[in-house]
Every structure is written in C-alpha cells, then in structure tokens.
Amino acid sequence: MTIDVKANPAVASSPAPRRMSKNVRFIGGHLGTLSAQISVGIVALLLWELAAHYKLIDTFFVGRPSAMLLAFAGHMTDSVFWGHAVSTLVATFWGFAIGSTTGTLAGLVLARSKWLATLSMPYITMLNTMPRVALAPLFILWFGVGMNSKIAAAVSLVFFIALINAMAGSRQLDRDLDDLARFLRCSEFTRFVHFVFPVAVPSIFAGLRLGVIYSLLGVVVAEMIAAQTGLGLLITSYTNQFAVSELFSVLLFLMLVSTLLNTSMEKLEKRLLRWQGRE
Amino acid sequence: MREQAARAVEMSAARGAAGEAASLDIDVVDIDHYFRSQSDRPVHAVDDVSLQIPQGQFVALVGPSGCGKTTLLNMIAGLVEPSSGRIMVGGTPIKGSRPEFGYVFARDTLLPWRTVRQNVEFVLAMSGVDRRERAGIANDWLKRVGLQDFGDAYRYQLSQGMRQRVAIARTLATRPRLILMDEPFAALDAQTRLILQNEFIRLWEETGATVVFVTHDLTEAILMSDRVVLMTRRPGRIKIDKLIDLPRPRNLEADRFTPEFRLSYDQLSDALREELDRL
Ligand SMILES: Nc1ncnc2c1ncn2[C@@H]1O[C@H](COP(=O)(O)OP(=O)(O)OP(=O)(O)O)[C@@H](O)[C@H]1O
Numbered sequence: 001m002t003i004d005v006k007a008n009p010a011v012a013s014s015p016a017p018r019r020m021s022k023n024v025r026f027i028g029g030h031l032g033t034l035s036a037q038i039s040v041g042i043v044a045l046l047l048w049e050l051a052a053h054y055k056l057i058d059t060f061f062v063g064r065p066s067a068m069l070l071a072f073a074g075h076m077t078d079s080v081f082w083g084h085a086v087s088t089l090v091a092t093f094w095g096f097a098i099g100s101t102t103g104t105l106a107g108l109v110l111a112r113s114k115w116l117a118t119l120s121m122p123y124i125t126m127l128n129t130m131p132r133v134a135l136a137p138l139f140i141l142w143f144g145v146g147m148n149s150k151i152a153a154a155v156s157l158v159f160f161i162a163l164i165n166a167m168a169g170s171r172q173l174d175r176d177l178d179d180l181a182r183f184l185r186c187s188e189f190t191r192f193v194h195f196v197f198p199v200a201v202p203s204i205f206a207g208l209r210l211g212v213i214y215s216l217l218g219v220v221v222a223e224m225i226a227a228q229t230g231l232g233l234l235i236t237s238y239t240n241q242f243a244v245s246e247l248f249s250v251l252l253f254l255m256l257v258s259t260l261l262n263t264s265m266e267k268l269e270k271r272l273l274r275w276q277g278r279e
Numbered sequence: 280m281r282e283q284a285a286r287a288v289e290m291s292a293a294r295g296a297a298g299e300a301a302s303l304d305i306d307v308v309d310i311d312h313y314f315r316s317q318s319d320r321p322v323h324a325v326d327d328v329s330l331q332i333p334q335g336q337f338v339a340l341v342g343p344s345g346c347g348k349t350t351l352l353n354m355i356a357g358l359v360e361p362s363s364g365r366i367m368v369g370g371t372p373i374k375g376s377r378p379e380f381g382y383v384f385a386r387d388t389l390l391p392w393r394t395v396r397q398n399v400e401f402v403l404a405m406s407g408v409d410r411r412e413r414a415g416i417a418n419d420w421l422k423r424v425g426l427q428d429f430g431d432a433y434r435y436q437l438s439q440g441m442r443q444r445v446a447i448a449r450t451l452a453t454r455p456r457l458i459l460m461d462e463p464f465a466a467l468d469a470q471t472r473l474i475l476q477n478e479f480i481r482l483w484e485e486t487g488a489t490v491v492f493v494t495h496d497l498t499e500a501i502l503m504s505d506r507v508v509l510m511t512r513r514p515g516r517i518k519i520d521k522l523i524d525l526p527r528p529r530n531l532e533a534d535r536f537t538p539e540f541r542l543s544y545d546q547l548s549d550a551l552r553e554e555l556d557r558l
C-alpha cells in the first residue's frame with residue numbers, strides 16, 4: 001500500500017504531517033469498509049450456494065453461484081464469448097463517444113442561444129421523458145441488424161443526458177463572476193472559455209458518468225432484440241436454453257465492466273476537478 | 280490574440296500620446312437608480328446623487344446596509360447603467376468599464392479553477408500585459424501581499440483573508456488609475472486588516488490613483504481617506520461630504536489619537552446612528 005503524500009503539492013507550507021496522518025486514517029477506514037462490503041457479498045453467495053445444495057431452492061430457475069463462477073471461468077477462456085464481448089464494448093464506446101460529444105455540443109449551443117432553446121425545449125423535454133429504449137426496434141429497422149443499430153440505440157440515450165447536463169451546467173455562472181467577466185471586458189469567446197465552460201464542467205461530467213452506463217444499456221437492449229453478435233444476444237439465447245447459471249455469468253461480466261467504466265470516469269473527474277478540493 | 284493587441288492599444292491611448300495620463304476626474308451627475316422587481320414596485324436604490332471626485336483623491340463611501348453603496352460603485356465601474364443621470368470620467372460619459380479601472384469586489388471572485396498565480400495572470404492578460412511579463416509581475420505582487428508560497432494553491436485552499444489578498448494583488452498588479460473597492464477588508468481579522476490597510480495605503484501613495492472605497496468601518500474610512508461621503512438609508516442620498524484634514528503619509532496607529540480624527544469620528548458616527556435609528 002502506498003500513501004499519496006504528494007496529493008497536494010500546492011500546500012507545501014501547510015503542516016504536512018497532519019495531512020498525512022489524516023490520509024492514513026482515511027485509507028485504513030476505506031479498507032475496513034471495503035472488506036466489510038466484500039464480506040456481505042460472500043455471505044450472500046454462500047447462503048445462495050447452501051440453499052441450492054440442500055435443495056431449498058430450485059437451481060433450474062435460479063442457478064447456483066458455483067455453477068455461475070465455473071461458467072464465468074469458462075467464458076474468460078472462450079474466444080467465442082470474447083467475440084460477443086468485444087462487439088458489445090466497441091458499440092458501447094462509439095455510442096458513448098458520439099452521443100456525449102454531440103449532446104454536450106448541442107447543450108452548450110442551446111444554452112447560448114435563447115430563441116433556439118425556447119423553440120426546441122418542449123420537444124427535447126418530450127423526447128427526453130419518452131422511454132427511448134422503445135426506439136431500439138425502429139433503429140434495427142432503419143440500420144439493419146448489426147453495429148450501426150446498436151450504436152444508434154446507445155446514442156439516443158446518451159445524447160439527451162449529455163445535452164441536458166451541459167445546458168444546465170452552462171447556466172451556473174454566478175453574478176459575481178459574471179460581473180468580473182464584464183468588468184474585464186472579456187469577449188464572448190473569452191467569456192465562454194474562461195468562465196462559462198469551466199463552471200459547466202462538473203455538471204457535464206455528471207452527465208458523462210451516467211452516459212457510459214446508459215450507452216452499455218442501449219447496446220445490450222438492441223442486441224437482445226436482434227443481433228448477430230453481442231452479450232445481449234448471448235443473454236437471450238442462454239435464457240431460451242434455461243441456462244440460468246451461464247446467464248448469470250454474462251450479467252456478472254456486464255456488472256464488472258460497468259463498474260470499471262464508472263470508476264474510471266470518477267477517477268478522471270477527480271483529476272480534472274482537483275480545483276474543487278473534494279476528497 | 281487580436282483581442283489582446285486591441286487592449287494594449289486601448290491602454291496606451293488612455294495614457295495619452297506623450298505618455299502623459301489623461302485626466303480621470305469623476306463626475307457623477309444627478310444619479311437616480313431603480314431596480315426592477317417582478318413582484319411589487321421597483322426598488323429605489325440611489326436617490327439624486329451628485330459627486331465630483333478629482334484625480335488622485337481617496338474617497339471613502341459609508342452608509343447603512345442596503346443604501347446603495349455597491350450600486351453606486353457598480354455604476355462608476357460601468358457595470359450598472361443608472362436609471363437617470365450620467366457619469367463622466369475625464370469629461371466623457373462612461374459606457375462600460377475601462378482598462379485603467381480596477382475593482383476589488385465585495386466577494387473575492389477568484390476563478391476557482393485557476394491557481395492563485397493563474398488568477399493574477401489572467402487579469403493581467405485581460406489588461407493587455409504582454410505574456411512574457413505576466414509571470415514576473417504576478418510573482419512580485421504575490422510577494423507584496425505575503426502569498427509567495429501560495430502561487431500554486433487553488434481558491435478552496437485559501438482562507439477568506441488570503442482570498443481577499445489575492446483579489447487586491449490581482450487588481451493592483453494592473454496598475455489601475457481608478458481603484459474601486461467594495462469592503463475589501465471586511466472579512467479580515469483585526470491584525471490582518473491593519474497590515475493590509477497599511478500596505479494598501481503605502482502602495483496607493485506610490486501610484487497616485489483615485490480610490491473609491493466602500494466600508495462599514497468609520498475608523499478605517501477616516502484614517503485612510505481624504506474625504507468621507509456618508510449616505511442616508513435607502514434610497515441613498517448624500518448626507519455628509521467631509522474632507523479629512525490629516526497629513527500624508529498617514530500613520531494608521533497614531534492618527535487615531537489626533538483631535539481631527541476624534542471630531543470627524545463623532546460627527547460621522549452621530550449622523551450614521553441617526554440614519555440607523557430612522558425608520
Ligand atoms: N441586482 C439587484 N436587483 C434588485 N435589487 C437590487 C439589486 N442589487 C441591489 N438591489 C437593492 O438595491 C439596494 C441597494 O443595494 P446595494 O447592494 O447597493 O447596497 P449596499 O449599500 O452596498 O449595502 P451593503 O452595505 O449591505 O453591501 C438594496 O435595497 C438592494 O435590495
């Protein structure tokens with residue numbers, strides 16, 4: 001275990017030892033919590049396994065952890081499974097990249113133009129409140145079975161999340177900073193780059209973090225409806241075969257992937273938003 | 280970059296062709312100001328104020344809370360347009376702020392996503408200071424306000440007093456010829472306030488800039504300024520306009536025991552109490 005004493009080079013002259021001991025305590029507490037959390041999971045799995053062992057539950061419908069982990073291990077060495085996984089992840093990446101970029105840009109533009117916002121807001125609200133996964137079959141109709149329809153389903157989810165967050169964020173410049181920008185006679189461009197955008201970044205990031213998860217959701221749903229490859233397809237085919245433990249193994253993989261994506265976004269956010277001083 | 284070149288031209292034009300500074304006499308003529316409010320009738324903030332401030336004078340503006348001091352300052356800064364009346368600077372009507380103005384806002388208005396040094400440099404850049412000179416000037420001013428070790432700190436890592444010192448350093452670093460200050464020392468403890476008052480007075484005596492200084496502290500007003508303008512309760516009118524006859528350079532510790540200070544203080548505090556008692 002390493003302790004990041006250099007976490008805050010800026011405060012070199014503030015009492016370093018106190019800071020460090022606080023960090024040590026923090027990490028210690030964190031480890032304590034983490035092991036407690038893991039224990040809860042293990043106990044739950046054990047109970048599930050015992051219940052299956054003593055035939056208290058019907059493994060035909062609910063599977064059993066040992067079988068799930070065995071299936072998981074099998075999947076990890078199975079090139080067919082990885083083919084499905086890569087197909088899902090690539091679509092997730094593109095759905096997120098396209099949806100978040102266009103959504104954020106659209107949000108920033110709408111926040112700047114009052115009349116554009118007034119005209120489009122009712123429609124954006126309606127589209128946003130509609131359960132957009134219902135569009136997935138339509139995308140398959142439009143783009144055919146394959147990568148493009150999956151990406152379209154993901155984009156339709158991510159775009160609006162990014163748009164709403166970017167728009168809300170760029171309205172958060174407070175009076176005081178606005179006065180400063182005006183007093184310094186900043187051009188529209190400077191005002192945007194040095195005031196409006198930095199203020200919006202935390203909100204944009206909150207949108208991106210959600211966007212990653214929703215991109216995965218959109219892709220898997222599209223794959224469950226119709227696909228040639230992908231984990232969503234695997235899920236439906238295992239379900240149809242009553243292979244519940246294998247199904248759980250795919251869900252476990254998806255869970256691990258989305259947790260990983262979410263934590264990386266959090267890490268990136270923390271780095272970029274160092275100036276907020278949140279531990 | 281075009282923006283910056285334009286600023287540099289603006290600056291030298293303001294200084295006059297021969298390097299001779301153009302007059303910055305301030306002439307506030309018959310100013311009235313109403314703030315619109317959605318619910319009831321407009322708020323009458325400033326009532327028929329006229330005020331001539333010759334170049335180089337240090338004027339303190341005092342009065343009950345909400346009487347329109349900040350509003351008056353914002354109007355001189357070009358941030359608020361008076362409902363009626365006009366403000367002339369050096370004989371020309373003011374529209375928008377000017378590059379030779381500096382403003383220390385009531386709240387620190389540091390950009391939280393920039394370090395202390397970057398904050399100073401940003402204001403320098405906006406004032407048309409050449410990129411190569413900014414770092415040197417910023418370091419020099421951080422040293423002058425005792426923050427040389429905090430150049431890389433972010434806003435959240437600074438105390439109120441330190442933030443205010445950055446705001447002062449950032450403003451004075453551009454060598455403004457008119458300095459507007461809105462209760463710049465109000466958030467400080469007594470010791471730090473005395474240090475900064477002394478420091479500011481010395482820096483100001485070097486520059487010969489005009490100062491309009493809002494404060495709630497009558498002692499501070501009398502000890503630092505050439506003239507104290509006392510406003511009535513809202514809508515703010517000028518109740519007392521008094522020249523302070525203490526020799527320069529001032530001695531903030533010793534001057535408070537002079538008869539001139541005593542007399543001025545009694546007169547102003549009686550008038551202020553009268554305003555506070557009036558309902
Ligand atoms: N943006 C605004 N919109 C509406 N009313 C305002 C606005 N700014 C100020 N006012 C009103 O104008 C009056 C004068 O406000 P101002 O901020 O100038 O007072 P002040 O003398 O600076 O007070 P303080 O000493 O408390 O800072 C107040 O009654 C306030 O409610």
Ligand SMILES: [Mg+2]
Binds near residue numbers: 348385461
């Ligand atoms: Mg005020």
